[in-house]
Amino acid sequence: GAVVSQHPSWVICKSGTSVKIECRSLDFQATTMFWYRQFPKQSLMLMATSNEGSKATYEQGVEKDKFLINHASLTLSTLTVTSAHPEDSSFYICSARGPENEKLFFGSGTQLSVL
Amino acid sequence: GQSLEQPSEVTAVEGAIVQINCTYQTSGFYGLSWYQQHDGGAPTFLSYNGLDGLEETGRFSSFLSRSDSYGYLLLQELQMKDSASYFCAVIQQAGTALIFGKGTTLSVSS
Numbered sequence: 001g002a003v004v005s006q007h008p009s010w011v012i013c014k015s016g017t018s019v020k021i022e023c024r025s026l027d028f029q030a031t032t033m034f035w036y037r038q039f040p041k042q043s044l045m046l047m048a049t050s051n052e053g054s055k056a057t058y059e060q061g062v063e064k065d066k067f068l069i070n071h072a073s074l075t076l077s078t079l080t081v082t083s084a085h086p087e088d089s090s091f092y093i094c095s096a097r098g099p100e101n102e103k104l105f106f107g108s109g110t111q112l113s114v115l
Numbered sequence: 116g117q118s119l120e121q122p123s124e125v126t127a128v129e130g131a132i133v134q135i136n137c138t139y140q141t142s143g144f145y146g147l148s149w150y151q152q153h154d155g156g157a158p159t160f161l162s163y164n165g166l167d168g169l170e171e172t173g174r175f176s177s178f179l180s181r182s183d184s185y186g187y188l189l190l191q192e193l194q195m196k197d198s199a200s201y202f203c204a205v206i207q208q209a210g211t212a213l214i215f216g217k218g219t220t221l222s223v224s225s
Contacts, residue, residue: 037217042218043218093158097210102206103146103163104160107157
C-alpha cells in the first residue's frame with residue numbers, strides 16, 4: 001500500500017523554540033495532506049488540511065500563525081510549531097489520501113515534548 | 116455539531132468474537148472507515164463502507180446502515196495482538212479529512 005513517511009519520530013525542545021515536522025508521500029502524489037493532533041488516550045483531532053501550492057485550511061480553534069503548514073510539492077508537507085509551549089506537547093500525525101480515494105494513510109507520528 | 120459515539124472499552128478472550136459499534140451524527144456523510152492504533156503507533160486502515168451492508172476482510176468485517184447512521188466493526192478469532200484502540204471515522208465529502216470517534220480500547224486476554 002501507499003507509504004507516508006514522517007520525521008522526526010520524537011522531539012524534545014525548550015519552550016519558545018520552533019519545531020518542524022516533515023511528512024512525505026513516498027510512492028504516490030498527494031495533493032492534499034491532513035494534520036492531526038492526538039493527546040494521550042484521546043482521539044485524533046484534525047488540525048488542518050494542507051493543499052499543494054495553496055494555503056492550508058485550518059480547523060476552528062487552531063492558530064494558523066502558531067502551526068505553520070507548507071505544502072510546497074506533491075510529496076511533501078511540513079508543520080512548524082512556532083514558539084512552542086508545554087501545552088503544545090502532543091502526538092502529531094500527518095496523513096494523505098492514497099490512490100484509492102477512501103483510504104487515508106498515516107505517517108508514523110511525531111511525539112513532541114516541550115520543556 | 117458532529118459526533119461519533121463508540122464504547123470506550125471492550126474486553127474479550129482469545130478466540131472470541133467482538134463487535135464494536137459506532138453511531139454518528141455529522142453534517143455530511145460519504146463513508147465510514149475503521150482504523151486500528153497500537154500504543155505509540157500510527158493508525159492503520161482496517162475497513163471502509165461507502166454503501167450499506169457488510170464488508171469482509173479476513174478476520175475483520177465492517178457493517179454500515181446509512182439510514183440508521185450506524186456501523187460496526189466485527190473482529191473474529193481474536194488474538195492477543197488485536198489488543199489496541201479502534202476508531203470509527205466518517206468521511207463527510209469525497210476527498211476531505213476523516214472525522215474520528217473517540218476510540219474503543221480492546222483488551223484481549225488469554
